[in-house]
Amino acid sequence: MKIYENFSLKTYHTFGIEVNARYFIEITSMADLHQFLNHPFYKGLPKLILGEGSNVLFSQHFEGVVIKLSLKGINIVKEDADNVWMKAAAGEIWHDFVLHCIARDFAGVENLSLIPGTVGAAPMQNIGAYGVELADSFDSLTALRLSDHKICIFDHNDCQFGYRESIFKKSYKDQFIILSVMFKLNKKPTFRVEYGAIQQTLAEMDIKELKIQHVSQAVIHIRQQKLPDPKKIGNAGSFFKNPILSPIDFKNIFATNPEMPYFLDQSGYYKVPAAWFIEKCGWKGHRSGDTGVHAHHALVLVNYGNSSGSDIKNLAEKIQESVKIKFSIELIPEVNIF
């Protein structure tokens, strides 16, 4: 169990910002985790659990311990005629888990192909893409409470999943280490291909009989075309959540902006792409030094090389301010800022 001091996190998060952790440890077993958490020196220090660092912005050095969770393992816990319950350890790479399910014809997560990050971080913001979210195939999770090291089980209701939300981002923020997640997958797939370019991409693939493998391939293809690769340009995906507007707020803006894209949800609220507000305020393609807004994707803030975390944070605040002034809309960051 090696603990590093003044450790550079540059290659441990997808913004690629040069920033240090006062202490850093990579955990690969439960025994090491318990041993570390009981260590008297580190006990009182602030702790940050890190997966692949694809949804974090470090605006300053972290003056505590960064715990990179690399617990591994995927196994089937039970199955019946229709479903299989699959458990994955927190440190498994999310996309590897998705491919593992697809290879066995277990459906439910194929639309979530190629989302960066780990299994353990996935419930944090109820990851979602192409009309599907983690909550749709989630059964339960196991987590360690940092205050007393108690192991707790959270079922679906306990997690309070919402749109890119869970209890772990709200009232239980920074209080638990998610150790593993159990998924309830389907042996008979229900295809969700109505979203965006999936149908068109599948048509181009000229498929005879649709399978979850095809859906995954289509999603991978679209993502590779559209999204900036963090290995080439530092970013953390969508920086802000898409705002959900009440009918009154929506109508007020729509009256003067009839071209505004929107998606009406079941409760009568309107989701408007945050990217549209950002673009309307003139930020798309903006660049100042190495800090910018992606030219093809206004929701993605980027580090072209040597941005600092505070450069990115300042840009995010300026964007929020201008959207607030122009539209009276509060953009909420999706990225976890430390």
Ligand code: FAD
């Ligand atoms: P980290 O960034 O390491 O951590 C994120 C947060 O979770 C931090 O607050 C961290 O402390 C906490 N955390 C991490 N692991 C644990 C744990 N085991 N226990 C407790 N807390 C933990 N997200 C989507 O929802 N949909 C997308 O389509 C999507 N596309 C993306 C595309 C790109 C190019 C990028 C860069 C990001 C994208 N994201 C997307 C965001 C990101 O991939 C997800 O939020 C992912 O789940 C983050 O996983 P991670 O392991 O990198 O988490």
Ligand code: NAP
């Ligand atoms: P897109 O297809 O250009 O659509 C823009 C936005 O409109 C999306 O954010 C999406 O909301 C919404 N949308 C589009 N079609 C919709 C529909 N049929 N019903 C409801 N909402 C719809 O988006 P994109 O940026 O290329 O991303 C594609 C998918 O990948 C999206 O689901 C997006 O969330 C996900 N993604 C997420 C991140 C991240 O970091 N969180 C990064 C890249 C991509 P939703 O976001 O609610 O789907």
